[in-house]
Amino acid sequence: MNFITPSPEELSFLRADPLLCEQELDVRPEVAEAIAWAANLRCGRVYWRSGHDHLYALELGDLGKGKPSTAMVYGFWDRYEPRPPEHEIDGDLMDFLLWVAKISGSMKAEDVSRTAQHAGIRAAWPEGSVLRTPEDRFADLPGFPYKPRYEEVEGLRMAYVEEGRGDPILMLHGEPTWGYLYRRMIPPLAQIGRVLVPDLIGFGRSDKPKADPAYSYKSHVRWVRKFIAALDLRKITLVCQDWGGAIGLRVLAQEPERFSRLVAMNTGIGPGLNPGPGFMQWRFFSQRVGEMDVPLLMRNTVLRRKLSNAEAAAYGAPFPSAEYQTAALIFPRLVPIRPDHPGAYDNRVAMEKLRTLNLPVLLPWADKDPITGPWEAALRSLFKKVAPPLTIKGAGHFLQEDAGEEIAGHIRSWMETHQVPGGES
Amino acid sequence: MLRPKPEWLKPLFPWEQKEIKVNGRTMAYIDEGEPTGRPVLLLSGNPTWGFLYRDFIKPLVEAGFRAVAPDWVGCGYSDHPRVDAALTFAHHIADLVSLLDQLRLRGFVIVGQDWGGPQGVGAALQRVERLSAMVLMNTWLFTGYVGRFHSSPRPWTTWHAPLIGQFFMKRHKVLSHHGPEAVSRRGMTAKEARAYHHVFDEPDSDHVVLTWPRTIPLRKEDRGWGDMEVIEKRLPELAKIPTLLLWAPEDNVFPIEYANRLKELLPHAEGPVLFDRAAHFLQDDRGPDLASAVVAFLRRSLKEGK
Numbered sequence: 001m002n003f004i005t006p007s008p009e010e011l012s013f014l015r016a017d018p019l020l021c022e023q024e025l026d027v028r029p030e031v032a033e034a035i036a037w038a039a040n041l042r043c044g045r046v047y048w049r050s051g052h053d054h055l056y057a058l059e060l061g062d063l064g065k066g067k068p069s070t071a072m073v074y075g076f077w078d079r080y081e082p083r084p085p086e087h088e089i090d091g092d093l094m095d096f097l098l099w100v101a102k103i104s105g106s107m108k109a110e111d112v113s114r115t116a117q118h119a120g121i122r123a124a125w126p127e128g129s130v131l132r133t134p135e136d137r138f139a140d141l142p143g144f145p146y147k148p149r150y151e152e153v154e155g156l157r158m159a160y161v162e163e164g165r166g167d168p169i170l171m172l173h174g175e176p177t178w179g180y181l182y183r184r185m186i187p188p189l190a191q192i193g194r195v196l197v198p199d200l201i202g203f204g205r206s207d208k209p210k211a212d213p214a215y216s217y218k219s220h221v222r223w224v225r226k227f228i229a230a231l232d233l234r235k236i237t238l239v240c241q242d243w244g245g246a247i248g249l250r251v252l253a254q255e256p257e258r259f260s261r262l263v264a265m266n267t268g269i270g271p272g273l274n275p276g277p278g279f280m281q282w283r284f285f286s287q288r289v290g291e292m293d294v295p296l297l298m299r300n301t302v303l304r305r306k307l308s309n310a311e312a313a314a315y316g317a318p319f320p321s322a323e324y325q326t327a328a329l330i331f332p333r334l335v336p337i338r339p340d341h342p343g344a345y346d347n348r349v350a351m352e353k354l355r356t357l358n359l360p361v362l363l364p365w366a367d368k369d370p371i372t373g374p375w376e377a378a379l380r381s382l383f384k385k386v387a388p389p390l391t392i393k394g395a396g397h398f399l400q401e402d403a404g405e406e407i408a409g410h411i412r413s414w415m416e417t418h419q420v421p422g423g424e425s
Numbered sequence: 426m427l428r429p430k431p432e433w434l435k436p437l438f439p440w441e442q443k444e445i446k447v448n449g450r451t452m453a454y455i456d457e458g459e460p461t462g463r464p465v466l467l468l469s470g471n472p473t474w475g476f477l478y479r480d481f482i483k484p485l486v487e488a489g490f491r492a493v494a495p496d497w498v499g500c501g502y503s504d505h506p507r508v509d510a511a512l513t514f515a516h517h518i519a520d521l522v523s524l525l526d527q528l529r530l531r532g533f534v535i536v537g538q539d540w541g542g543p544q545g546v547g548a549a550l551q552r553v554e555r556l557s558a559m560v561l562m563n564t565w566l567f568t569g570y571v572g573r574f575h576s577s578p579r580p581w582t583t584w585h586a587p588l589i590g591q592f593f594m595k596r597h598k599v600l601s602h603h604g605p606e607a608v609s610r611r612g613m614t615a616k617e618a619r620a621y622h623h624v625f626d627e628p629d630s631d632h633v634v635l636t637w638p639r640t641i642p643l644r645k646e647d648r649g650w651g652d653m654e655v656i657e658k659r660l661p662e663l664a665k666i667p668t669l670l671l672w673a674p675e676d677n678v679f680p681i682e683y684a685n686r687l688k689e690l691l692p693h694a695e696g697p698v699l700f701d702r703a704a705h706f707l708q709d710d711r712g713p714d715l716a717s718a719v720v721a722f723l724r725r726s727l728k729e730g731k
Contacts, residue, residue, distance in 0.1 A: 100589060101589065107582075
């Protein structure tokens with residue numbers, strides 16, 4: 001167990017939720033003593049972060065016996081938000097209890113896990129809680145002949161396409177699109193590297209948990225980080241736009257050693273300030289519709305060319321009905337717009353980290369995007385080695401659709417001048 | 426006022442429970458039969474309530490007895506305190522003593538299974554002059570013997586351990602929501618299983634399901650050791666009380682060794698009379714047969730009853 005000390009600021013944005021409460025540690029006193037010994041604690045709290053990045057604490061109380069008399073385990077959740085899915089909490093508690101059994105001396109971790117098995121306690125998505133878009137929705141997509149590959153992340157199937165060889169070029173899409181958005185950039189970039197285009201959980205061909213609490217800024221970051229770890233990607237050139245950047249930049253800050261270059265387009269990572277009227281209007285609209293007409297939204301937003309009916313329909317393919325849109329409908333409200341907004345603190349920590357990085361950064365930016373258009377300067381100011389401004393003229397928010405080949409060309413020539421030491425490409 | 430019972434429960438459990446304040450908490454109990462009839466206290470254990478004795482009420486009343494089946498505080502339709510300290514062995518005993526006093530029960534009979542045994546006998550010992558007979562079923566009244574079930578790591582001592590117990594018993598309600606159904610020999614209907622566990626639906630309402638296991642005296646330091654020792658030492662005072670042992674030897678929790686030990690401590694007891702096709706909750710598995718055995722025993726030993 002790796003105990004940590006969270007900052008008072010972080011704790012101020014969270015609420016402590018008592019999960020396990022021992023009022024009297026008189027049963028099996030040797031176990032209680034072993035816990036106190038291993039946590040180096042008689043009275044007070046120790047904290048740890050779980051495999052789901054959730055914060056937990058063990059609190060021991062001393063009622064004057066000279067040894068712990070009470071014990072509580074708390075989960076810490078975003079202060080005013082519903083807690084994460086129960087099976088995540090189960091998994092995290094089980095990890096902790098297996099540790100308790102292991103250090104106790106008188107118990108076996110195996111007995112705890114087998115007891116849980118016998119009781120039918122599975123730290124997994126409950127039957128029927130995850131949707132999967134039927135395959136036939138993705139038949140004959142114009143300009144997207146790529147076969148999906150799959151990687152399992154926390155019991156969810158994450159879909160991605162992979163083309164080319166060499167160092168990974170990881171392309172992350174945002175709201176409410178999927179890997180299809182990058183189709184014009186895949187062939188040119190696949191000539192110089194191993195292009196990987198995953199669909200975020202809740203989007204494209206990836207699995208879609210039904211319940212709202214599954215989706216948080218933190219869970220998207222975690223899923224992408226675990227996807228990268230599962231494929232063990234290194235020397236990554238990260239290409240991202242919209243939420244792909246909001247997520248990707250957090251992953252970059254957590255595991256900078258995996259990344260060698262960053263291409264961020266019409267995206268941002270905010271400290272919890274009002275992101276401007278364009279975004280606020282979109283947020284207001286999106287939180288009231290109940291269902292998104294994604295093909296229509298794409299048609300209206302792609303400016304430099306006219307989307308064909310089949311292309312527009314491809315953006316709607318992942319969503320046979322509103323039930324499949326949970327992730328898409330939630331995304332706009334996950335953008336931190338206040339200093340105490342869930343995710344704002346984590347973003348501030350990530351931004352501090354990003355300021356210290358030396359990786360080369362390219363920021364192709366569409367100039368006809370009312371939402372993220374104004375965010376370029378803020379993002380630019382985070383980085384030391386950032387290329388001069390690169391404006392994609394006349395392009396809207398989905399610049400990969402407006403000018404995919406053009407942007408890919410810029411990325412290629414920029415990558416050639418920013419070689420990775422010891423890299424294959 | 427007691428919580429109203431759901432409609433679906435009424436055909437299975439037609440009796441109106443009464444309520445009484447014991448030690449500041451509400452205790453629910455069935456009280457059927459003539460008020461002048463000899464009171465027979467039907468005492469259940471973990472994690473059940475008066476419902477467990479539903480097959481006993483009618484035969485006892487028809488035989489002229491007064492059937493009194495309380496729900497222990499923490500169980501059934503009684504109050505469910507969330508505090509360990511309100512659910513100790515001594516509390517449970519004192520609650521039953523309070524019931525005996527307030528209902529002015531004289532010449533009462535104790536019928537107890539599981540925790541109904543030690544808690545019932547513990548209370549009877551406080552009012553031993555008014556006790557007239559005992560029926561003990563799959564229970565124990567002693568320290569110093571620990572069977573395989575209570576000493577084995579799966580599931581018992583794991584369910585039990587600090588924090589780990591909270592996870593299984595409270596967060597996942599493995600015992601309160603699945604116990605009786607899981608060991609039923611007869612095969613319970615869904616409604617019957619629901620009748621046992623619906624009383625623990627409210628989160629954190631099943632505190633007793635964890636305080637009871639932790640009261641079982643396995644070692645000297647355990648919560649229940651001292652109180653159980655007091656009961657065991659006083660058992661000779663019951664040497665003249667007609668006693669019957671009814672036993673389900675297929676029960677994993679209290680196998681026949683426990684009956685044999687009880688027989689050593691209460692050598693005058695009849696039995697153990699064995700009932701097959703029954704497990705820990707034998708009143709549920711073989712209710713009518715056990716009820717007739719109890720009625721016959723009371724008629725025989727007390728020379729009364731219709």
